[in-house]
Amino acid sequence: MNTLKITTILSIAILAFGCNRQVTRVSPDQQIDLSGRWNDTDSKLVAEEMIQDVTNRPWHSEFRLKEDKKPTVIVGYVQNKSSEHIEAETFIKDIERQFINTGFVRVVSNSEFREKLREERADQGEYASPETQAKWGKELGADFMMFGLITAVTDSYKREKVVNYKVNLELTNIETNEKVWLGDKEIKKFIKN
Numbered sequence: 752m753n754t755l756k757i758t759t760i761l762s763i764a765i766l767a768f769g770c771n772r773q774v775t776r777v778s779p780d781q782q783i784d785l786s787g788r789w790n791d792t793d794s795k796l797v798a799e800e801m802i803q804d805v806t807n808r809p810w811h812s813e814f815r816l817k818e819d820k821k822p823t824v825i826v827g828y829v830q831n832k833s834s835e836h837i838e839a840e841t842f843i844k845d846i847e848r849q850f851i852n853t854g855f856v857r858v859v860s861n862s863e864f865r866e867k868l869r870e871e872r873a874d875q876g877e878y879a880s881p882e883t884q885a886k887w888g889k890e891l892g893a894d895f896m897m898f899g900l901i902t903a904v905t906d907s908y909k910r911e912k913v914v915n916y917k918v919n920l921e922l923t924n925i926e927t928n929e930k931v932w933l934g935d936k937e938i939k940k941f942i943k944n
Contacts, residue, residue: 787942789837797936798845806855810931823857825893833903910944
């Protein structure tokens, strides 16, 4: 009986204190860093700075002069080698968005999404009217592919720590395997408890 009373009192206390949660809507552009870990702001800032750098390097103008067209890029795999869970797909989407928004390159879907598009095209071939079907053999081939790596080094002492995130990206010519651009961006965070 005594254990039942204690359990009941604890349950009521947890419910009472748990009901004080407050949620406020904020702008998606507002920088909020609660944990000190990699977050949406880091992803957007790194993507913006790195795409600004890659599109202003010589490979771009050299390609435009030689080929007389915008280069077509595919953003491939970005590997997370940090000890944190970093959603690489979100970072890849930030990179693609920045690439497209520059207007300097064309971006094509990666292999996973191309497969889905091909399935849709096959379905259209069977079920859509001939005048509205997407045609086979019209895909845009990529000239360059971007790969990347995210790492983090943590240094801590007592109740303080510093986390240094480093993102390395490289752009490679698909036909020649020549690396035409290498970029890196670091974000360092000091966290004090």
